[in-house]
Structures are given as structure tokens and as C-alpha cells.
Amino acid sequence: MIAKFFQPGGALEKAIPGFQARQPQIDMAEAVGRAIQHQQQLVVEAGTGTGKTFAYLVPALIKGHKTIISTGSKNLQEQLFYRDLPLMTQALGYTGKVALLKGRSNYLCLDRLSRQITESHGGFVDPGMLSQLVTIRSWSSATKTGDISECDSIAEDSPVIPTITSTNDNCLGRECPSFEDCFVVKARRKAMDADVVVVNHHLFMADLAIKETGFGELIPEADVFIFDEAHQIPDIASQYFGQSLSSRQVQDLAKDITIGYRTEARDMRQLEKTADRLSQAASDMRLVMGEPGFRGNWREAVNSPAIQRELTRLNDALDLAHDVLKLALGRSELLDAAFERTTLLKARLTRLCDTSITGYSYWYECTPRHFTLHITPLSVAEKFHEQIEKQKGAWIFTSATLAVDEDFSHFSHRLGLQPAEQMSLTSPFDYEQQALLCVPRFLPEPNSYGLAAKLVTLMAPVIEANQGRCFFLCTSHQMVRDLAEGFRACLDLPVLVQGETSKQKLLSEYLELGNALLIATGAFWEGIDVRGQALSCVIIDKLPFTAPDDPLLKARIEDCRLRGGDPFAQVQIPDAVITLKQGVGRLIRDQQDKGVLVICDNRLVTRPYGAVFLRSLPPIPRTRDVDGVGQFLSGLHAEQQAADSQHSEA
Incomplete structure (x- = not known):
């Protein structure tokens, strides 16, 4: 049944100029069809040039189940959504709804944009940032999606972007005055309503691990989960099933406290002092952590007197922020959210400093301006397997690189998979x-x-x-x-x-x-x-x-x-x-x-x-x-x- 779409004179040849059927591609498509029909796990290594994207899209679309497709990066996600899916829907006459869902940091936050512009009128923003804020405000009234990557006049690494997008930590949720117009909420509603949703591995794993509000309701409704570039999943899953704390989180918290003080609580001068102390503590801690690009053992580093000293200062700064923000409760949604974040960061720092709990790796990494402390479980196999058992449905993993010497056990064991079928398809290249x-x-x-x-x-x-x-x-x-x-x-x-x-x-x-x-x-x-x-x-x-x-x-x-x-x-x-x-x-x-x-x-x-x-x-x-x-x-x-x-x- 599935093979007919790929064969000479079939739907793909009619719709795609130059399309040629390849047997490995047909074999993969039929295996994906079987996995969907019997709600099984499938692992497929498809060599470069096999055409694996079409091989999983055809059975996924013709079977008509709610499907989540997760890719290895935002670039691949966009290529799939804007190029491959439209080709397939046209070729197969597919009439279901299709949605693209990215992580919240890709979408403009109207509330944070408004706060940044209000603050900029107080003369606290440099002219370059102000000019970009004005550009974004003008774009915000025309955009339908709020996806920052669509605003061509802003560079992808612009420092203005983190100030006008939200994170899990600083999102105000339903308390936000712009909640009904929120681009993240709209994207998630669209995804909830769609038959095929394209996400990326980081977003999928974040959702699986923490059931993030809104998106958490999306996953249980799916019947089919397809992972392209699946070789990346074990390492990404490890990140999300652990915990981390970064200097960026602390400094973002300090910035929000400052904005709250300047826009809504001008009489609480101690808020500004608290924010300065937080920011300084994070910067001082970064200085004692070592060279940029370095990954170190946190279990060993935490015993260093210099790091112990800075940890105490950071902890004291969080304690002070907690006490001062408690006094401001009820004054502002932004400051209320900052209080909750401070409580969370305090608890996380305490957990990170207790390296005696076994079963985890404790490590840290540094960039030129920031550090991140991590706790990562030694194995995610048990947790990942648990999630698959809860969700049921068909789970399909594919990449050009999954097998080692034609053996898939390295990949499958790391995720606790029990595939009904594993196959390696050779590349058509000579x-x-x-x-x-x-x-x-x-x-x-x-x-x-x-x-x-x-x-x-x-x-x-x-x-x-x-x-x-x-x-x-x-x-x-x-x-x-x-x-x-x-x-x-x-x-x-x-x-x-x-x-x-x-x-x-x-x-x-x-x-x-x-x-x-x-x-x-x-x-x-x-x-x-x-x-x-x-x-x-x-x-x-x-x-x-x-x-x-x-x-x-x-x-x-x-x-x-x-x-x-x-x-x-x-x-x-x-x-x-x-x-x-x-x-x-x-x-x-x-x-x-x-x-x-x-x-x-x-x-x-x-x-x-x-x-x-x-x-x-x-x-x-x-x-x-x-x-x-x-x-x-x-x-x-x-x-x-x-x-x-x-x-x-x-």
C-alpha cells in the first residue's frame, strides 16, 4: 500500500520534479507504516541520500494519526516545515493541519518589549539597543507568529533578543497583561489543534522532563513520535533530566528586579541595590571558575576555598533578594514572579552544593561571560523508558549515524528502548x-x-x-x-x-x-x-x-x-x-x-x-x-x- 506512493507513476513522481524511487527508501517507509499500525518502537539508520524524510512523512501523513516530528536543530525544523512538508501534503493531497512549534525564547514577548521600551525612556539604554527596540516594536504590529527569526533587520545574536523574549523562569503566565495576545500561547494553541506538529529535540525533551505549562498538554495527545537526527537524543535527554543553574539566570533575575524597581516600585530603592549585588555575585563567581570553553568536575571544584567564598556571596545575595522581594509582594506581577524565581534558584543552588548524592554527574562549564553548574543523571534509560511506557503510541528513531559496526545496542541501551524492529539502510551513493x-x-x-x-x-x-x-x-x-x-x-x-x-x-x-x-x-x-x-x-x-x-x-x-x-x-x-x-x-x-x-x-x-x-x-x-x-x-x-x-x- 505505502510502496505505491514511491513507485514510477506514483504520487511523489507526479508532484516532485526528478523524483526517483529507491528501494531502501520504500523499505523504510513500510517499516515506519508497520510501527505506526502496531504502536511499536522502530530504530532506522538511513545512510546519506536514502531520502529518510519522505520515507517517514508518507506513512505518517497517510495513516492520519496525531504526529509529533522532532528534529535535531531549528534549521532542520524550518526546512522540514517550510520545504518538505508542503511538498508532501501537496503530493498526497493531505488536508490535515500542520504546525511549527519552537521554544519560547524564539518568540517575542509583548510584555517584556513594553517594559524595555518604558525603561529606555528613562535614559538607561544605549542608542543602538533603543533603535533595535523601535524596529522590533514596529515589526510586532505586523507579525502573525512573533517568531524573532522572521524579523530580518535584527541579527540572530543581537543582545536585544534575550531582553524581549521570555524564559520558563521569567514568564508571568496567566498573570501577564499580554497573555491573550501572547505569541507563545498562540503557537501552542495552534499546535494543540494540529494533526502534525514539528518541534526540535531540545523543546521535546524540556517538555518531557518538566511538562512545561501549555506544551505539556500537547504530548499525551499524540499517537506517533518521530525523531530525525536521533543520534543527538541521549545527550540532550541527559541535560533535561538533570538540573542546572547559570550566571545568566541570576543576571536575568537581577535585570527584571531593576526593571520592576524603575517601572513599578520607585519607592523601594533597596530593590536596585539587591539587583546590583546579585549581578556582581554572579560575575565574581564567573571570574574564579576558569577558562572559557572549559568543562570541569564540580565535585572537585566545590571544595576550592575561592569557589566556596563566592558561593557564600551568591547564596547571601539570593537570601537578600528573597527577603526584599517578599516585602514587595503584590506590588507588581514582574516582582512577584522574581520572588518565585529567587526561591527556585536558592533551592537549586543548595541542591548543586550537595555533591554527596550518588547516581549523578556534577560538572560545570564556562563561556567568556557566563558559567553553568549541572547535575546530570548517569543514565537516562530508565526515565526515558518510563515516559515511552506512559505515552504509548509509535516511537520512531532515525539518523544517518546510529549503528556501530552494524550494532544498534549502544543507542538503544542509552534510551532504554525495546525496538520491535531495527534496520540499517545503505546509502544509494557509489x-x-x-x-x-x-x-x-x-x-x-x-x-x-x-x-x-x-x-x-x-x-x-x-x-x-x-x-x-x-x-x-x-x-x-x-x-x-x-x-x-x-x-x-x-x-x-x-x-x-x-x-x-x-x-x-x-x-x-x-x-x-x-x-x-x-x-x-x-x-x-x-x-x-x-x-x-x-x-x-x-x-x-x-x-x-x-x-x-x-x-x-x-x-x-x-x-x-x-x-x-x-x-x-x-x-x-x-x-x-x-x-x-x-x-x-x-x-x-x-x-x-x-x-x-x-x-x-x-x-x-x-x-x-x-x-x-x-x-x-x-x-x-x-x-x-x-x-x-x-x-x-x-x-x-x-x-x-x-x-x-x-x-x-x-
Whole structure:
């Protein structure tokens, strides 16, 4: 029944120009159909190019159940909602309602905008912020959704955005004077009424963990839950089933107390002093926490005299805020909400300081301006399994990277899944012809001194031969900086570096230049889709094992040991395999793509576990000869030039 939609002459071919049926796509669609019909769990690894989005949309739409589709990021969420779903609804003649639901921080808060504008008239806002507030106020009268990303004249990283959006902490709920016009409330009502709702993993997990007011009522009504980019779920679930406290939360609380004082309680001068003290305590605590980008063990850090001193000051500042706000109760909704938040933060800080409770990882991380303290459960399998049992229905998990050496147990165990069916669908790409994998000879050891300089010397000729068009994916920010310095000194090609501008700008610049080397880490290992010869070389500095001092990894290793397992084989290798598969997936995105993958890590061939990595990758021909890479790339360029000249003659 489902297969007919994909077959020649079927609904998809009629509606989508150039659509071609692929057997793996049909196999997946039928498996999704079975899982929906029998209300079962399904895990599907669908290689790049399988067409998994259509493979789950067709059965989800034709079965007609209430469906929630969760994606890995806001970008994917928008692509699904604005591009893929309209195509499918048109092709299938689907008449159900479809809704997009983002987290509340994506929507304009009318009450907070109004308060910010009122405060700005008192002369407390810089001219740049004031100009943006005026722009947003003008846009707010025209927008139907209140989604800030639709306001083109405001940059996505503008500092004005956190001041005019709400969080779970500072939302006034039904007490808000703008409640009936609230964009978050409208988006949630629309989602409640819809047949298909597109969310992202962070929002879904936040809801599952805390049953956030409003959205919490949406999930039980669904019959089908589909997770795209599902490999991200275990780590995101860990964040939401734990607890955290950040300096940003404390400083946002201080800002709201200040606004409440300036707009509604001018006679309570102690409110301003309280806010200043809170803000100062959070900033002072950040100063003693260490370097930006650092993740540390909170159990150890909390014993440091310097941190103990700042913790006492922060606790005292929260106590003072609690006492002063208590005196202001009933004066203002904003200050009443601030009192509740203060009570919550005080309790959370007390919990975070009691590191004797077992079964959790206690860790912290720092950005240049903020710190966050975290408590994360060692395993979320039990809690996630509980939620699935409560909800019932069909639960479908799919991604290009779920299996390790064709085994799904690493993924399924982390979420407590009991899938009725697990399947791995091979990519339709001809890797034998389209790609080459090189593990160069004479590589230095992965963590040896001067590694970056040696990689620059080894890889510069390859990058030059390819005329740029290369991603160099690194496993650390330090390696990104070291390689950037080395390549800028020896290459005449443009060298773009993650961190020097936003991810989107960096990618746009890379595509515009056409001959650049882009050096990046983290965010560029997945979710980046560069097709054609714009990217024909991907180099990876080493196997992406998580740093052994990472507190989350330590927690999972501890949990594995407690269960009598082998942490290296059951935690560290599977994590690294899945990350490597994501990085490798950047190279071949299309049936016409061709390119070279270079992994600069001898362990692939010298360590027994190297075979697990190689067996988990697509079947790409391998070489250890860097000169062979140059020849392969030269062949690609010759093909490209011939194609270009034929095109120009035509």
C-alpha cells in the first residue's frame, strides 16, 4: 500500500520534479507504516541520500494519526516545515493541519518589549539597543507568529533578543497583561489543534522532563513520535533530566528586579541595590571558575576555598533578594514572579552544593561571560523508558549515524528502548567510484608535540592541489587555532576559521569564495550540507574520542563500570564512531559528488579497534599514499573542466 506512493507513476513522481524511487527508501517507509499500525518502537539508520524524510512523512501523513516530528536543530525544523512538508501534503493531497512549534525564547514577548521600551525612556539604554527596540516594536504590529527569526533587520545574536523574549523562569503566565495576545500561547494553541506538529529535540525533551505549562498538554495527545537526527537524543535527554543553574539566570533575575524597581516600585530603592549585588555575585563567581570553553568536575571544584567564598556571596545575595522581594509582594506581577524565581534558584543552588548524592554527574562549564553548574543523571534509560511506557503510541528513531559496526545496542541501551524492529539502510551513493579514503603514512602520534605544524606540512600540498574547497575538521578548539596560524602562514588560499564570525556567515563566505579552506570543530561535524565540487576534500585531524577529563564522559564511564561493563569498548569507542561517521558524512552529499577523505590518525590501522571504525564507515576505497590523493583530485578537476567546457559550448 505505502510502496505505491514511491513507485514510477506514483504520487511523489507526479508532484516532485526528478523524483526517483529507491528501494531502501520504500523499505523504510513500510517499516515506519508497520510501527505506526502496531504502536511499536522502530530504530532506522538511513545512510546519506536514502531520502529518510519522505520515507517517514508518507506513512505518517497517510495513516492520519496525531504526529509529533522532532528534529535535531531549528534549521532542520524550518526546512522540514517550510520545504518538505508542503511538498508532501501537496503530493498526497493531505488536508490535515500542520504546525511549527519552537521554544519560547524564539518568540517575542509583548510584555517584556513594553517594559524595555518604558525603561529606555528613562535614559538607561544605549542608542543602538533603543533603535533595535523601535524596529522590533514596529515589526510586532505586523507579525502573525512573533517568531524573532522572521524579523530580518535584527541579527540572530543581537543582545536585544534575550531582553524581549521570555524564559520558563521569567514568564508571568496567566498573570501577564499580554497573555491573550501572547505569541507563545498562540503557537501552542495552534499546535494543540494540529494533526502534525514539528518541534526540535531540545523543546521535546524540556517538555518531557518538566511538562512545561501549555506544551505539556500537547504530548499525551499524540499517537506517533518521530525523531530525525536521533543520534543527538541521549545527550540532550541527559541535560533535561538533570538540573542546572547559570550566571545568566541570576543576571536575568537581577535585570527584571531593576526593571520592576524603575517601572513599578520607585519607592523601594533597596530593590536596585539587591539587583546590583546579585549581578556582581554572579560575575565574581564567573571570574574564579576558569577558562572559557572549559568543562570541569564540580565535585572537585566545590571544595576550592575561592569557589566556596563566592558561593557564600551568591547564596547571601539570593537570601537578600528573597527577603526584599517578599516585602514587595503584590506590588507588581514582574516582582512577584522574581520572588518565585529567587526561591527556585536558592533551592537549586543548595541542591548543586550537595555533591554527596550518588547516581549523578556534577560538572560545570564556562563561556567568556557566563558559567553553568549541572547535575546530570548517569543514565537516562530508565526515565526515558518510563515516559515511552506512559505515552504509548509509535516511537520512531532515525539518523544517518546510529549503528556501530552494524550494532544498534549502544543507542538503544542509552534510551532504554525495546525496538520491535531495527534496520540499517545503505546509502544509494557509489562510494567505490565517488570517494577515496586516505590514512597517510608516517603520521605523528595523535597527541604528540608539534602535531599541528606536522599536519600543516603534510596537508598543505593536498589542499593546494584541490584549490581549497576543503573542510579541516578538528577535535579541539586549540587545534583549530594552531592549524589556522600554520595554514595562513604557508597557503595563498583564503583560510576561514570557526569562531571568527557566525556559523552561517562562515559557510556563506566559504561558498562565495569557491577556493577556501575552512577549519572548524564541533558544529561543523554535522548538519552542514555542501553539495557538488564546492567541497571535494574533508580532512579530520584525529579520531574524535571525547577528552578523557570530560565530566559527562567520566559519569558514563562510572555508570558502565558499576554495571560490570567495559567503558572503552561500550562507551568511548561507540561515541567516537558515531561522531566520525557524522564528520565523514560531510563529503558525499549527492550522487554526482566526488571527493577525498583524509583521516590523520594512525590508530585506524595500528590499533585493533581501528577495524571497528573502518567497518562502520561507508565502503570507500582506501590508500595510505598522499600522492595518490593528489592524483585522484587532479582527475576530479580534469573531469570538472571537461564538463564546464562542454556546458559552455552547449
